Amino acid sequence: xxxxxxxxxxxxxxxxxxxxxxxxxxxxxxxxxxxxxxxxxxxxxxxxxxxxxxxxxxxxxxxxxxxxxxxxxxxxxxxxxxxxxxxxxxxxxxxxxxxxxxx
Amino acid sequence: xxxxxxxxxxxxxxxxxxxxxxxxxxxxxxxxxxxxxxxxxxxxxxxxxxxxxxxxxxxxxxxxxxxxxxxxxxxxxxxxxxxxxxxxxxxxxxxxxxxxxxx
DNA sequence: TTGACGCATGTCGAATTTGACATAGACTAC
DNA sequence: GTAGTCTATGTCAAATTCGACATGCGTCAA
Numbered sequence: 001x002x003x004x005x006x007x008x009x010x011x012x013x014x015x016x017x018x019x020x021x022x023x024x025x026x027x028x029x030x031x032x033x034x035x036x037x038x039x040x041x042x043x044x045x046x047x048x049x050x051x052x053x054x055x056x057x058x059x060x061x062x063x064x065x066x067x068x069x070x071x072x073x074x075x076x077x078x079x080x081x082x083x084x085x086x087x088x089x090x091x092x093x094x095x096x097x098x099x100x101x102x103x
Numbered sequence: 104x105x106x107x108x109x110x111x112x113x114x115x116x117x118x119x120x121x122x123x124x125x126x127x128x129x130x131x132x133x134x135x136x137x138x139x140x141x142x143x144x145x146x147x148x149x150x151x152x153x154x155x156x157x158x159x160x161x162x163x164x165x166x167x168x169x170x171x172x173x174x175x176x177x178x179x180x181x182x183x184x185x186x187x188x189x190x191x192x193x194x195x196x197x198x199x200x201x202x203x204x205x206x
Numbered sequence: 207t208t209g210a211c212g213c214a215t216g217t218c219g220a221a222t223t224t225g226a227c228a229t230a231g232a233c234t235a236c
Numbered sequence: 237g238t239a240g241t242c243t244a245t246g247t248c249a250a251a252t253t254c255g256a257c258a259t260g261c262g263t264c265a266a
Contacts, residue, residue: 028191035187035197053212064255069214079223079253080184084138088131094138095205102201156242167225172244182223182253 014076033074035101039083040074042100046090047072061089117179136177138204142186143177145203149193150175164192 014033025033047057054068063082071078071086087097117136128136150160157171166185174181174189190200 028188031191031197032188035200038197054214055212058255062255064257065213066215066257067253067255069212073214075215077253079182080187081182081223082253084183085131085135088134094134094141097138098201098205101204102198157244158242161225165225167227168243169227169245170223170225172242176244178245180223185223 036074036080036083038100038103040072043083043086044072046092050090139177139183139186141203141206143175146186146189147175149195153193
């Protein structure tokens, strides 16, 4: 399962660039990726709650459906910045963000 | 004071690119900037708590003193990504981030 | 089947963000 | 004074991230 996790991460585009121990992420790498996944999931939840399609939300903020999809999947090509801006565009407050992050 | 705030923001590099009402930010613009400022302040606090200089922390994560300074000032040239990565490098947990965000 | 709809994934040139560097200001201590 | 330390600010080429587009997959209805 360690290997599975690694595979999934590398599939998502992460160079698990740790020193030597080729199975593990540093604690902060782990936190960072965890954070992104949580925010991606939060975007999807909020979007569905508002009954919007990816196309609709993307249009509303001058982005594109493909970016939206990648964001929700926490693809390595999307920044934390973009994830947060999607959430804010969905009407999330700082408190909502905090909740999504802290889990 | 409204004008003061606008000046400060534009000084920091923000094009307050709102529709027409030339005094205000949209709620999400405001939340976004607020968020960045909070994270910048959190970086400074945590760094000082650990008694590190900007040079030391920057070196520790392969960044530079100038980026650190801009990050703490929430300069528009630094991303949320970088702010968060500084915090994680300082040992902050997701819960710590949530606290810094929610205020 | 065919078509439409929603989402995923890969690629590209353009835009933004990066670390690095130079330099300056503020503050000590000598 | 001036030398040392810490932080702020501007600039740049290189790296990353962006929106856009094409295309594929699954599902549902006609």
